[in-house]
Structures are given as structure tokens and as C-alpha cells.
Amino acid sequence: MQSMGFLSDLIAGVGEGRRAEIIRTQKGLFNTHPYMVSYIVGATVRAYDEGHASAEEIRKFVNVAQTSFASAGDLLFWRTLRPALLLLAVILGVNYGIVGPLSFLIIYNVFHLFHRMRGIYDGYNRGWDVIYVLKMRRFKFIRETFEALGALLSGLLFSLAGVNVQYLLVIPLTALFMIMLTRRYSAVLIIISFLLLVFIIGLV
Amino acid sequence: MNAVLLSLLGAVIILDKYALGEFGFSQPIITGTIIGAIFGDLWFGIFLGAMMQLIFLGGLPIGRDIPPDGQAAGILAAGSYFLLRGGNALGHSLFLAVVFGLTGGIIGGVLEVYTRRFNERLYNRFIHHEECLYICHTTGLATAFIRGLCLFLPLFVVSTLITVPGIFPQISQDTLMIIGVSIGLANSFYLFIKVKTVIYLLIGGICGLALAVF
Numbered sequence: 001m002q003s004m005g006f007l008s009d010l011i012a013g014v015g016e017g018r019r020a021e022i023i024r025t026q027k028g029l030f031n032t033h034p035y036m037v038s039y040i041v042g043a044t045v046r047a048y049d050e051g052h053a054s055a056e057e058i059r060k061f062v063n064v065a066q067t068s069f070a071s072a073g074d075l076l077f078w079r080t081l082r083p084a085l086l087l088l089a090v091i092l093g094v095n096y097g098i099v100g101p102l103s104f105l106i107i108y109n110v111f112h113l114f115h116r117m118r119g120i121y122d123g124y125n126r127g128w129d130v131i132y133v134l135k136m137r138r139f140k141f142i143r144e145t146f147e148a149l150g151a152l153l154s155g156l157l158f159s160l161a162g163v164n165v166q167y168l169l170v171i172p173l174t175a176l177f178m179i180m181l182t183r184r185y186s187a188v189l190i191i192i193s194f195l196l197l198v199f200i201i202g203l204v
Numbered sequence: 205m206n207a208v209l210l211s212l213l214g215a216v217i218i219l220d221k222y223a224l225g226e227f228g229f230s231q232p233i234i235t236g237t238i239i240g241a242i243f244g245d246l247w248f249g250i251f252l253g254a255m256m257q258l259i260f261l262g263g264l265p266i267g268r269d270i271p272p273d274g275q276a277a278g279i280l281a282a283g284s285y286f287l288l289r290g291g292n293a294l295g296h297s298l299f300l301a302v303v304f305g306l307t308g309g310i311i312g313g314v315l316e317v318y319t320r321r322f323n324e325r326l327y328n329r330f331i332h333h334e335e336c337l338y339i340c341h342t343t344g345l346a347t348a349f350i351r352g353l354c355l356f357l358p359l360f361v362v363s364t365l366i367t368v369p370g371i372f373p374q375i376s377q378d379t380l381m382i383i384g385v386s387i388g389l390a391n392s393f394y395l396f397i398k399v400k401t402v403i404y405l406l407i408g409g410i411c412g413l414a415l416a417v418f
Contacts, residue, residue, distance in 0.1 A: 004326075004337060005341065024334070027331055034222075083262075083392070084396070086231060086233065086261060087392055090254040093254050094251060097246065098237065105228060105229070109227055112226070112227075149404075150392060151397060151401035151405045153392070154389065154396055154405055155408020155410070157408075157412065159415040159416045170382055173386030173387070174389040178393060181394040188272055188313070191259070194383065194387060195307070198299065198375060199303075201379050202375045
């Protein structure tokens with residue numbers, strides 16, 4: 001679906017007048033991080049507007065850019081920013097109700113919408129040099145900040161358990177799930193183990 | 205709200221996962237809040253959503269990996285709990301809601317593979333019929349909606365109709381909290397703990413203990 005979405009974006013950016021040319025030259029597999037697409041769209045639209053580059057050169061740029069932005073976006077959003085903010089939402093939600101989910105929606109969307117809008121701007125202004133945006137300090141700073149926040153919230157998550165004796169069960173269960181995760185057991189197997197655990201506790 | 209309306213709502217929300225925007229509305233903590241508010245028990249909706257969120261916190265769609273569908277699991281767990289609660293004891297409802305949610309998460313992951321294959325066929329169709337760009341694109345969105353509907357409707361209908369016998373297993377809110385926090389801790393350690401972040405974990409842990417005690 002991203003391939004067709006990318007083509008639709010390009011047509012919207014370059015203009016319906018060049019629809020046939022874009023579809024003919026740019027149809028190919030396109031897959032990158034959804035929040036980072038705008039950087040590539042901006043740079044590609046600029047390449048079409050300037051008209052200096054051949055379709056083959058634009059295609060090569062798109063191929064290189066989609067891989068670079070995919071790995072950067074996965075690391076920044078899927079692996080760091082989103083889980084950290086979701087942890088925050090869980091802790092606030094269980095303790096203070098609606099504040100948790102609302103805080104996630106607001107902070108998360110501010111960050112991702114900023115990237116989507118800034119991506120078009122940076123992509124169009126920098127052209128093919130947009131890939132170097134990934135080396136900018138703001139990406140590293142955001143990632144490191146949210147990694148620290150995630151670690152801090154991991155510690156705070158324990159506060160949900162309270163100080164009841166039965167909550168000591170959290171320690172061996174956490175160790176069990178940690179072993180499964182570090183040994184890279186499949187997510188399905190971990191969920192089945194969770195289900196079995198719920199079933200056994202349910203029977204007891 | 206009945207099973208059909210809840211399924212339609214769920215299918216619309218699940219579009220947020222890949223098809224429309226990805227604003228985070230489909231995350232279990234948000235869907236739990238929405239469904240809880242609809243059924244008039246906001247806090248329990250948030251609680252169930254939070255537990256599902258912790259379970260699926262580490263399931264990351266990185267690269268070509270397709271993890272189990274945590275978003276669908278959140279909708280199914282919260283929706284089926286409130287539907288089951290009408291005619292069953294709370295412990296039984298909670299047990300079945302968790303089972304439905306997690307099973308639905310696994311089935312959702314499988315359905316997603318088939319949806320992606322179908323979308324690839326749509327793309328191939330577009331390659332051979334260039335004039336079909338917008339039709340193929342819209343059909344892709346429709347497929348994502350239908351996937352959600354196929355996943356939610358059967359389990360929500362079962363949740364509406366089923367009456368669980370007394371000998372059936374049940375779990376309490378506290379038990380779910382213990383297991384949820386355990387897997388949440390494991391997931392968050394796995395994601396965030398490195399040599400340079402250990403200090404933040406310790407600070408968080410001390411603050412967490414202080415909050416728990418006082």
C-alpha cells in the first residue's frame with residue numbers, strides 16, 4: 001500500500017499533468033517508515049520540479065533513501081519514542097485515569113506530525129542531500145532523551161505493583177519473560193506462555 | 205452498544221494501525237479508554253488497555269517482521285470484557301476477555317500476512333493497469349477495514365451470547381496486574397536498558413518504590 005501511497009503523494013506534489021510520466025517511471029516497490037515518507041516525497045518532488053535528473057537517477061535516490069529513512073524511523077519511533085510514551089501513558093493511566101491516554105496522544109502526535117510536516121519542507125529544500133538530515137543532532141538527541149525516559153519509566157512501572165506480598169511474584173515472572181525475550185523466542189510463543197499462565201492461575 | 209456496532213467501531217479504529225494516519229488511536233491504552241467510556245466504566249477500560257499495552261509493548265513492526273496484532277488484542281479484550289460482563293461474573297469475564305484478546309492478537313497477525321499478500325496482488329494489478337491507481341489504493345484501505353471486521357465480529361458476537369458456567373477459570377484484577385506488570389517490565393527492560401541508561405532505571409526504581417510504599 002505504501003507504493004501506491006507514495007505515487008499518489010508524488011502526483012499530488014508534482015501535478016496531475018505529469019501523472020502518466022510519474023507512474024511510468026516510479027512504479028516499483030516502495031517501503032519505508034511511514035513518518036519518514038515526507039522527507040523522500042519532498043526531495044523527489046523537487047527533483048521533478050528542477051528537471052535536471054533522469055528518471056533512473058530519481059529511482060536510485062528513492063531506493064537508497066527509503067532504506068536509510070526506514071531504519072532511522074524504526075529506531076526513533078517504533079523502538080524508542082512510542083514505547084517510552086506508552087509506558088508513560090500506562091503509569092499515568094492506571095494512577096490518574098484519562099490523563100495517561102491523553103498525554104500519549106498529545107506528545108506522540110506533536111512529534112510525529114512535526115516530522116511529517118518538517119519532512120516535506122526539509123526534503124524540498126535540501127533535495128537529495130536530505131539523507132544527511134539523519135545525521136543531525138536533533139535525531140540523536142530525541143532518541144537518547146526518550147531512551148533515558150523509557151529506562152526511568154521502567155523503574156517507575158514497579159510502582160504499579162505496590163508492596164503487597166503477592167506482588168513479589170512479579171520478580172520471577174519478569175525474569176521468566178526476560179529470558180524468553182533475550183533468547184529471542186517468537187512473540188507468538190511468549191503470548192501463548194502468557195495465556196497458559198493466565199489459564200493455570202485461573203484454575204487455581 | 206451491541207456486538208455489530210462495536211465491531212464496526214473497532215474496524216474503523218484499527219485502520220489507524222497501517223492504513224490511515226497512524227496517530228496512535230489504535231494503541232490498546234487508547235482503545236481501552238474509548239471502549240470503557242462508551243460502556244460507562246472509563247477506569248476499567250484504561251486498566252484493561254494498559255495491561256494489553258504492557259503485553260504488546262515489545263512487539264515491534266521493525267523491517268519485514270509482522271508481530272502479533274497488539275492493537276486488535278486491545279480492542280478485543282476491552283470490548284469482549286464489557287460485553288461479557290452483562291451476563292457473567294467479573295472474574296470469568298476478565299479471564300475470557302484476556303483469552304479472547306490474546307487469541308485475537310495472534311489471529312490478527314496471521315490475517316495481516318494475508319492482507320499484505322492481497323495488497324501485493326492489488327499492486328501487481330496496478331502495475332498492469334496504470335489507470336487503476338486510486339481504485340487499487342482505496343481497495344487496499346477497504347481490505348484493512350474488512351480485516352478488522354472479520355476479526356472482531358465473531359468474537360464480539362460470542363461474547364454477547366456466551367454464559368460461562370461457575371466452574372470455569374477466573375482471574376482477579378490483581379492477578380492480571382501482576383502478570384501484566386511482569387511482562388511489561390520484561391519488555392521495557394529489553395527495549396531500554398543499556399549500560400548508559402541503567403542509572404535512569406535505578407532512579408525510576410527508587411521513585412517507584414517510594415510511590416508504592418507511601
